[in-house]
Amino acid sequence: MEKTEIGEKKEKRSSFTGKLGFVLAAAGSAVGLGNIWRFPYLAAKYGGGIFLLTYIVLALTFGFALMIGEIAIGRKTGVSAITAFKKISKKFAFIGWLVSIIPMIILPYYSVIGGWVTKYLFAFVTGNGVTAAADGYFESFIGKTGEPILWLCIFIGATVLIVMLGVEKGIERVSKIMMPVLVVLSLFIAVYGMFMDGAVEGVIYYLKPDFSKFSVMTVVSAMGQLFYSMSLAMGIMITYGSYMKKDVSLEKSVHQIEIFDTGVAFLAGLMIIPAVFAFSGGDEAALGKGPGLMFITLPKVFDSMFGGQVIGALFFLLVLFAALTSSVSLTETVVSILQDKLKINRRILCLIVLAGTVIVGIPSSLGYGVWESFTIFGLQILDFFDFISNSVLMPVAALLTCIFIGYVIKPSFVIDEVELNGKFKLKNLFSVMIKYIAPVCLVVILVSSIFDVTGVLKI
Numbered sequence: 001m002e003k004t005e006i007g008e009k010k011e012k013r014s015s016f017t018g019k020l021g022f023v024l025a026a027a028g029s030a031v032g033l034g035n036i037w038r039f040p041y042l043a044a045k046y047g048g049g050i051f052l053l054t055y056i057v058l059a060l061t062f063g064f065a066l067m068i069g070e071i072a073i074g075r076k077t078g079v080s081a082i083t084a085f086k087k088i089s090k091k092f093a094f095i096g097w098l099v100s101i102i103p104m105i106i107l108p109y110y111s112v113i114g115g116w117v118t119k120y121l122f123a124f125v126t127g128n129g130v131t132a133a134a135d136g137y138f139e140s141f142i143g144k145t146g147e148p149i150l151w152l153c154i155f156i157g158a159t160v161l162i163v164m165l166g167v168e169k170g171i172e173r174v175s176k177i178m179m180p181v182l183v184v185l186s187l188f189i190a191v192y193g194m195f196m197d198g199a200v201e202g203v204i205y206y207l208k209p210d211f212s213k214f215s216v217m218t219v220v221s222a223m224g225q226l227f228y229s230m231s232l233a234m235g236i237m238i239t240y241g242s243y244m245k246k247d248v249s250l251e252k253s254v255h256q257i258e259i260f261d262t263g264v265a266f267l268a269g270l271m272i273i274p275a276v277f278a279f280s281g282g283d284e285a286a287l288g289k290g291p292g293l294m295f296i297t298l299p300k301v302f303d304s305m306f307g308g309q310v311i312g313a314l315f316f317l318l319v320l321f322a323a324l325t326s327s328v329s330l331t332e333t334v335v336s337i338l339q340d341k342l343k344i345n346r347r348i349l350c351l352i353v354l355a356g357t358v359i360v361g362i363p364s365s366l367g368y369g370v371w372e373s374f375t376i377f378g379l380q381i382l383d384f385f386d387f388i389s390n391s392v393l394m395p396v397a398a399l400l401t402c403i404f405i406g407y408v409i410k411p412s413f414v415i416d417e418v419e420l421n422g423k424f425k426l427k428n429l430f431s432v433m434i435k436y437i438a439p440v441c442l443v444v445i446l447v448s449s450i451f452d453v454t455g456v457l458k459i
């Protein structure tokens with residue numbers, strides 16, 4: 001299967017069926033905790049409207065160019081990231097290696113957060129939703145030693161089981177129903193939240209850009225979020241592209257994935273940020289709660305709602321599904337990279353990934369409790385992993401990918417592939433972004449994020 005030549009028809013490689021098949025599969029991997037958990041807390045922390053605006057501009061320009069580039073490389077070569085780079089140029093094979101490390105760093109801490117979601121689902125299902133809404137509940141939960149680790153194990157255990165049993169398709173099918181329900185439910189929660197006392201301020205904070213809040217860190221965090229949320233700069237989209245049929249429009253698909261992914265993130269922000277204002281009066285400290293924001297805010301919303309316990313349970317169930325489709329895709333990526341290289345039985349590899357994730361995930365989990373005083377560059381362990389992957393490795397991978405497309409294979413490599421399905425409407429935007437704008441921005445971003453965290457230059 002991996003032996004086909006570049007651009008040759010790949011009869012044996014199975015592909016997504018139907019025009020929407022590809023979009024749904026890629027969106028299933030893209031939409032996850034990044035949209036529902038990570039986006040709102042970053043938007044709250046980095047100035048609301050200005051973050052949202054920066055994010056959207058980046059998605060439409062930079063995200064678009066990178067996503068179309070990655071998918072086109074995948075579809076043209078018909079192989080996954082490591083092999084794709086090697087196949088095109090031996091000298092650049094290391095980019096394939098670099099991007100492969102990223103999912104391995106993300107999976108453990110993704111599972112920690114996935115564990116938190118599972119715990120909240122359990123709390124709501126067992127009728128403890130009201131307790132979960134109390135002040136300090138979240139902090140006391142993540143501060144414990146054993147319990148969060150237990151939920152981490154349950155989450156990654158379920159993920160690996162799905163991959164081992166090969167029932168991903170079933171999960172995907174269920175999630176095709178769950179996703180739209182999640183969107184409708186989020187819309188409902190957002191509308192409900194917007195009408196709470198004091199929430200209007202939050203709606204304004206979220207929607208109206210305040211340019212005085214703009215800083216380099218707005219761009220740094222929005223860019224990191226873009227990679228994370230759209231699963232860019234880690235080879236995933238190359239792999240997805242390799243399964244994409246030649247008769248499906250690449251440009252249209254990329255637009256659809258971007259709209260869907262950004263839409264879900266936008267809704268999550270609308271659901272959480274106005275509610276934060278309603279419960280705290282727009283207090284800065286509440287906005288800067290970081291990774292806990294969703295877990296602290298939403299149970300309070302549910303608590304104030306008629307039938308909130310059921311709605312809360314349903315909500316966390318849907319979020320869990322979104323998280324599972326992403327963690328399954330992450331696990332599969334890690335397993336297949338290892339399988340390619342180590343040639344060990346897939347099931348054994350699954351167990352190795354399970355053990356590895358638990359071992360690396362535990363410190364991230366303990367970082368909020370007994371290991372709280374242990375920080376790296378002032379970051380808690382989970383935040384450190386998040387920072388290394390999103391603010392360092394992904395920008396480096398994205399920069400190398402841009403240089404690779406812009407100057408090694410040349411934009412025409414991608415353009416030809418896109419034009420198999422008609423005119424590439426945003427061809428010029430793509431070329432200019434990939435060759436000039438994106439590389440320059442990425443260098444600036446990389447330097448500023450490293451300076452920021454190491455404290456050399458406080459921005």
Ligand code: TRP
Nearest residue numbers: 030032033034035228229326329
């Ligand atoms: N995009 C996913 C989310 O928003 C997270 C993610 C990052 C991911 N990289 C991935 C999912 C690779 C699948 C594969 O939650």
